[in-house]
Amino acid sequence: MNVITRWTALGGAAAVLVGLTGCAGTASASTSVAAKAAVEPLVLYAAEGFDSVAAKAFTAKTGIPVKLVDDSTGPLLTKIQAEKNNPQWSLLWVDGDTAFAALDQQGMLAPYAAKGDFNDVGKAIIPSDNSYTPTGTTVMSALIYNAAKVTTVPATYDDLLGSAYAGKVGMNDPAQSGPTYPFVAGLMNQLGGQTGGVAAGEAYLTKLKANGLQVFPTNGDTLHAIETGQIDFGLIQSSAAIGEALKVKPTADFEPKIAYLPKSTLLPSVIGIDKGASPVQQAEAKKFIDYVVSPEGQAVMLTGDPTGDSLFWPVVTGTKSLPGLPAFPTAYQSIDPAFWGPLQSQVVTWFESNIK
Numbered sequence: 001m002n003v004i005t006r007w008t009a010l011g012g013a014a015a016v017l018v019g020l021t022g023c024a025g026t027a028s029a030s031t032s033v034a035a036k037a038a039v040e041p042l043v044l045y046a047a048e049g050f051d052s053v054a055a056k057a058f059t060a061k062t063g064i065p066v067k068l069v070d071d072s073t074g075p076l077l078t079k080i081q082a083e084k085n086n087p088q089w090s091l092l093w094v095d096g097d098t099a100f101a102a103l104d105q106q107g108m109l110a111p112y113a114a115k116g117d118f119n120d121v122g123k124a125i126i127p128s129d130n131s132y133t134p135t136g137t138t139v140m141s142a143l144i145y146n147a148a149k150v151t152t153v154p155a156t157y158d159d160l161l162g163s164a165y166a167g168k169v170g171m172n173d174p175a176q177s178g179p180t181y182p183f184v185a186g187l188m189n190q191l192g193g194q195t196g197g198v199a200a201g202e203a204y205l206t207k208l209k210a211n212g213l214q215v216f217p218t219n220g221d222t223l224h225a226i227e228t229g230q231i232d233f234g235l236i237q238s239s240a241a242i243g244e245a246l247k248v249k250p251t252a253d254f255e256p257k258i259a260y261l262p263k264s265t266l267l268p269s270v271i272g273i274d275k276g277a278s279p280v281q282q283a284e285a286k287k288f289i290d291y292v293v294s295p296e297g298q299a300v301m302l303t304g305d306p307t308g309d310s311l312f313w314p315v316v317t318g319t320k321s322l323p324g325l326p327a328f329p330t331a332y333q334s335i336d337p338a339f340w341g342p343l344q345s346q347v348v349t350w351f352e353s354n355i356k
Contacts, residue, residue, distance in 0.1 A: 046093040050304025073178025087276035100132040101341030110273040116293030122315030132272035136312030139264035140183040142241035147255040167212030170231040179237040185340040186265025243307035
């Protein structure tokens with residue numbers, strides 16, 4: 001039921017009560033309407049492995065119902081744009097601040113300064129207008145490879161263009177996978193900065209395709225391709241790569257190992273509020289954000305997907321990452337989401353037409 005329908009129904013109920021009980025009934029009906037209007041379902045669009053457990057824990061703590069719409073980041077962003085004139089979401093929670101910077105520039109996010117105790121990495125991610133909030137971070141990409149078949153591991157992105165890697169490298173589709181556009185943008189930023197990066201990145205990816213690059217929808221699909229021998233190397237999110245290495249028992253045919261090519265791009269998980277949501281939903285959304293960046297909420301996030309998205313480096317002080325997660329990388333780059341975010345549609349469209 002949408003907000004207009006909800007108020008219409010409540011108003012009709014109040015009118016019936018007035019007719020039945022007179023003035024005393026009017027006061028009672030008004031109280032009832034106010035009480036019911038104080039809580040609305042919080043609609044959470046999310047692409048995190050821990051989103052379901054976090055939503056359930058939040059509801060159990062606050063009594064605020066959460067309607068979770070869980071999907072890959074690409075389809076969720078497409079859905080948000082399609083609903084631009086009639087938003088159906090309250091909160092968006094996905095990987096990559098580039099998407100949020102683009103939404104912010106379109107005037108679609110409601111600012112909120114979360115009450116979390118952020119560490120230095122977290123503080124550096126929070127934008128000056130508080131239009132979105134980081135909840136953790138990974139890097140993109142990690143190079144996962146099958147050590148049972150591989151004898152030579154690349155040390156640079158240029159190495160992947162060599163004949164030793166022809167047809168053996170895979171990556172995710174940035175139209176589907178939330179972590180992948182920031183990776184592509186980071187690659188472009190590394191190769192040519194903000195002035196020549198798009199052209200340099202397109203040239204590199206074109207060469208990589210000519211060397212047999214294979215594109216799969218998301219982290220899981222790229223991992224499956226490595227497991228089944230379609231490829232030997234995958235450029236995927238660090239949490240997915242680390243999770244694979246932790247959960248798979250090495251065999252003579254498959255032994256996943258991880259390397260990092262210089263430089264990995266910092267990839268935060270980020271949450272933001274729909275500016276078009278009702279005042280009640282915006283107030284509930286602020287409570288949800290404060291919850292997930294609280295010690296209690298962070299603990300829930302760490303349990304939700306222990307061999308996947310829960311393998312994040314915390315941006316909140318006092319939160320300890322899961323055992324098995326290596327130390328936070330020191331050699332990484334942060335890209336400017338305000339610059340690269342608005343270019344996402346252009347870059348992804350080019351990728352879909354020329355690389356996929």
